Amino acid sequence: MSIDEAWYEVGVPGLDRQVSLELRRIRAVEPVQLTVGELLLRPWREDDLTAVWTARQDPLLRRWNHSGADTPEEVERLLARWADWGEGDHASFAVVSGPVLLGSVSLHSIDLPQGDAEIGYWTVAAARGRGVAARATVAVCSWAFATLELDRIQLFHAVENPASGRVAAKAGFTLEARLRRSHRYGDGVRHDELLWSRLSDDPTPW
Numbered sequence: 001m002s003i004d005e006a007w008y009e010v011g012v013p014g015l016d017r018q019v020s021l022e023l024r025r026i027r028a029v030e031p032v033q034l035t036v037g038e039l040l041l042r043p044w045r046e047d048d049l050t051a052v053w054t055a056r057q058d059p060l061l062r063r064w065n066h067s068g069a070d071t072p073e074e075v076e077r078l079l080a081r082w083a084d085w086g087e088g089d090h091a092s093f094a095v096v097s098g099p100v101l102l103g104s105v106s107l108h109s110i111d112l113p114q115g116d117a118e119i120g121y122w123t124v125a126a127a128r129g130r131g132v133a134a135r136a137t138v139a140v141c142s143w144a145f146a147t148l149e150l151d152r153i154q155l156f157h158a159v160e161n162p163a164s165g166r167v168a169a170k171a172g173f174t175l176e177a178r179l180r181r182s183h184r185y186g187d188g189v190r191h192d193e194l195l196w197s198r199l200s201d202d203p204t205p206w
């Protein structure tokens with residue numbers, strides 16, 4: 001067992017902050033690019049700002065992927081957070097085809113010691129219904145199970161958002177539960193959500 005694994009497993013008492021930050025960096029998630037057919041999944045870049053701003057004008061995206069970023073400055077800060085994987089708690093991918101932004105898949109709330117994370121996605125309105133979200137989600141899950149050695153990835157969506165549920169089912173997730181009024185979405189309303197999960201030994205859908 002390496003020293004960083006030991007720290008995560010037993011939480012060495014008295015470990016000073018500088019050392020623990022150093023150990024966290026050892027386990028940081030290294031930025032990668034993934035290819036799925038014509039889709040490229042790559043870390044976000046500063047020059048994605050205009051495309052992200054445009055995508056975020058879509059009412060469905062604002063409703064179901066509300067992030068609290070409404071002004072150009074707020075979206076710029078959001079993009080900077082997505083682009084920085086340094087904390088090791090998320091791996092946020094832009095999904096592009098050539099120069100065109102098609103969507104986003106983000107593995108977030110990554111907890112390496114626990115071996116779990118959450119996943120979320122959106123696609124630009126013009127790219128929907130072509131399997132972009134499902135294919136990109138499968139690719140990120142395969143990478144995360146293989147490289148980050150996660151055992152469980154979960155996702156949540158509002159009951160009133162069946163398209164997201166179709167993506168989950170197509171990407172090999174299993175429906176586990178309905179959570180009552182569990183999250184306030186962009187419409188300001190707390191919605192019931194469906195909780196889905198994929199485990200590392202669940203079959204890959206294709």
Ligand SMILES: CC(C)(COP(=O)(O)OP(=O)(O)OC[C@H]1O[C@@H](n2cnc3c(N)ncnc32)[C@H](O)[C@@H]1OP(=O)(O)O)[C@@H](O)C(=O)NCCC(=O)NCCS
Pocket residue numbers: 060061064065120121122123124127128129130131132133134135156157158161162163164166167170
């Ligand atoms: C949900 C979303 C990511 C799906 O992206 P996508 O690239 O169109 O996804 P896919 O093409 O892989 O699959 C979409 C599936 O939903 C289905 N679908 C679309 N609208 C639907 C609706 N209103 N009711 C039921 N199913 C619907 C499509 O038919 C397709 O299923 P199929 O392949 O069995 O026909 C996209 O619609 C989106 O960005 N919505 C707004 C933001 C959002 O909801 N994000 C998820 C938050 S949890």
